[in-house]
Amino acid sequence: MNTDLIIAEHFIRSDIRESVQIIERLEYDEIVDFISEVPLDLASKVLLQMNNYKAAKCLELLDIQVAVELIAKLDLMSIDLLLRHCDEAFRNALLDRTAPNIARKIRQRLQYTSNSVGNVMSLRVFSLQKDASIGEAIGLMKKERELIGSEIFVTDERARFEGIVTITDLILGESKDQISSILKLDIPKVFADDPIVTVRNSPAWSKYRTIPVIDRSEILIGSLHFSDVSRIDMMEDSELKKETIETGNAVGELYWIGLTGLLQSVSKSD
Template sequence: MASSEELTYAFLEAHPSDAARVLERLAPAAAAALLQSAPLRLASPVLRQMLPLAGARCLERLEDADAAGLMSGAGAQAGVGLLRYLGAERRAKLLAQLPTTLTVAYELLLGYPEGTVGAWMDPRALVLPADMTSGEALERVRRADETLVADPYVIDRNQRLLGYIELADLLRASDTTPLTRLLRPSPHRLPAQALLDGLREHPGWRESSTLPVIERDDRLVGVLTSAALQRALSLAQEAPTPHSAEDTLAGIAGAYWFGVSTLIQEIVGLLPVERREGES
């Protein structure tokens, strides 16, 4: 028979969003203890689905290395939401623990006001310089470690967006074919300072689930996915006060939730949680 710990971890893996709702109802110290004890591959997706305020309260109770590990796995969009709810000193400590590329991404996103395209874009999309050949570009795609390896965008040496390349075209092309010969236009571009509210019906979503984000002079700074937009708008609608958040989460609870949360709390009770002085 599977142990309670095995059942809990199986639940985290199979239902990260549901698990996030359960953890939001636990005391922050208890939720943090569970996130810390679970493997990162299971805990990070759950943290990604938590309300940023609830997730940040968990991170506050973890050591810098543990918190940074969870944030690395949660991704840029979720991570920047968490960082906005942390104090400046703790934020700086966590950023110092992260890989340089991720730190740059976070600092870029934090520079945009909350509720704008720039705050929710992914700055690590796959981008190719226009002076590559098709063979060089294909090798770059194969070695890509970017978050989004979809049809890559093409830029000039001033980082101006020229268009994109379909991977199918890249695979069919000769190795010596100039990349510019495969270039397709990108008519739908989102200004980084644009407000997210109102973008739900943007015509670009009918053609692609990913749209390029630009600064002045068409300088490409990232991409916005339809999934990130939907999550941002959903969080904006929830935008709970502490009391309304409790009421909303309490309303979710039912027989199923009771069983799951009881199981998780049993596991949490077995974990060695060091409580801070004065913390209940």
């Protein structure tokens, strides 16, 4: 690794936001060369801080295998935001080379608009059938412990959402009784194609941390977590800051000139 690259990495890691503002002033080929040179963890942090459109265009210009390795460092929501700004042919080629479990989840999210519940919902959801016995339900829960919360969704035999049962009620219930005997009805639910803005301030969050997501046939297809809704607000605030923060003083301008020179030196070196 050359000295200029080491120094540039140090500057970027010490102040990622300020550094990315400077990086975004470079030409696309210079940004791509730099991203290709630095470690993947740093490259992923740079992409996350960049304007989504610019980041997507840089992703398209990278070697396809580097792009695959790079998005593997990102979470699903960040991948989704980037790929929505990419050319469809590139997006499909990238997902074809991505781990199948990740590619499937991303393709599912991309079916919905970026401001919809379906784009944010979790596809990993554990549910019980209402005609199962409490004993059978507890046996199933032991096999899927990582997906179990304090409340569990319940469906009918056609996977249509019916209500919820609580862990407490299951533990206190009789093993031979059916789930339907302890089922709680009138549970708030949302459609996958609902705009996310309609559920941000829902009164349901005062009682539930997770809300079932259904399609227009009332089939249970996912769950919406309060933490994911809150995260969208944080990401939008972050994107707004990207667009409004400027390097306005003399010290900042000198910093920009110095780091720009380093980055250009890195991108032109072999």
